[in-house]
Amino acid sequence: MATSLRTPGDAGPRPPALRDRMRQVMRAEVAEVAIRLFAEQGFDGTTVDQIAAEAGLSRASLFRHFGTKEDIVLGHLEGYGHALAEALAARPEGEPPWEALRRAFDVIIRDEEESPERTLKLLRMLCETPSLRARHWEKQLHWQTLLVPEVSRRLGVDPADAQDPRAHALVGAALACLDAAGAAWLACDGATPVSVLLDRAMETLAA
């Protein structure tokens, strides 16, 4: 048995992806229920218990899978952080950071444009619900921390020098442009592509 021996805390290594797939499916299903309820009664007008009941799981389980009520809707944003960081790192070495950031954002834009209806609806809810806005911003702040190191590197800043505000400023400004583009996209009901609006926003700040 020595070959299968493992430390006590070591979880079984073999429910590999199946569990995760299950998890993904159920998350998607719950999110769909929640979005429907939110659309019908508003975000604040819907209780977590209601979502749990409607989705057929217990309140406790719901909070186990989505840490907060907001994350039921915003959970899918979690992964964008690493996706962005990878996309940024993959840009050619000589490219100016601002341009590289613009191109990295294509990852998100492409993904969100796959179901514009859903994105538009979500964005609308986001605008009129303070707690959702706040949580959304929290996620973007996380993206920021993931993007800053690479931008620092490209700027030739000592990565340990937290006193240099430039990398933070660049990433924060770029994310502000992304938000502005999103707002404009919402304002025109998706008529103008986000990519165009984002170009327009980021050109205004061209370094």
Next chain:
Amino acid sequence: MATSLRTPGDAGPRPPALRDRMRQVMRAEVAEVAIRLFAEQGFDGTTVDQIAAEAGLSRASLFRHFGTKEDIVLGHLEGYGHALAEALAARPEGEPPWEALRRAFDVIIRDEEESPERTLKLLRMLCETPSLRARHWEKQLHWQTLLVPEVSRRLGVDPADAQDPRAHALVGAALACLDAAGAAWLACDGATPVSVLLDRAMETLAA
């Protein structure tokens, strides 16, 4: 009596500034107590009841004066919105928006630098407390809505054209720079003046 007659909802006109002054004083006093408790036990480790008890008022009254727990600490940021908008509007007509925004920020910097110790302590708490960060961001979003119209005007954008992302992008980016400068200022423990850090941050994005 006709001369003193007024509509039913019209409050007596004559406790003019005294009430307000009282209010200001008590807000400051409560805030001081709260900040002390937060410093001792952390923001999340301190309950609103505790603050109320320590400050000598009821929980209900506390919520009457500060809408939320966060606002006990961040209440003073409320007024900056209008101050910023005024400062921006007062900048010379021909000045580029980015430069005008930079100069408008001097209002905040001057104000905050009057008690660097307090600001530094507050900023530190802000960094390590998600709910505070979120609320702070909410305030900045409000500033943004107050600044965008003037920037739109200076850009020659139709103010009703919500589809043009440029004004939003500029203001958002400027605020991002302000945040970056604040973070850097915190990182160097206030050694380098905020104004210098903000210059550095905003120059990086010079339009």
Next chain:
DNA sequence: GCTCGGCTTGAGACTGAGTCTCAAAGTGGG
């Protein structure tokens, strides 16, 4: 000095989010 009307306060009930504990399932491997 008394009273009337409006405003502020405190007390306490109530809602809803989020955490924690515990016992009862389900599941996979030997």
Next chain:
DNA sequence: CCCACTTTGAGACTCAGTCTCAAGCCGAGC
């Protein structure tokens, strides 16, 4: 079939924030 290990549901609990109501304060007019 049994033995960990993990997931689940139930329910109690904390705390922020809202609401209601009764009591207190204060200035104005009599």
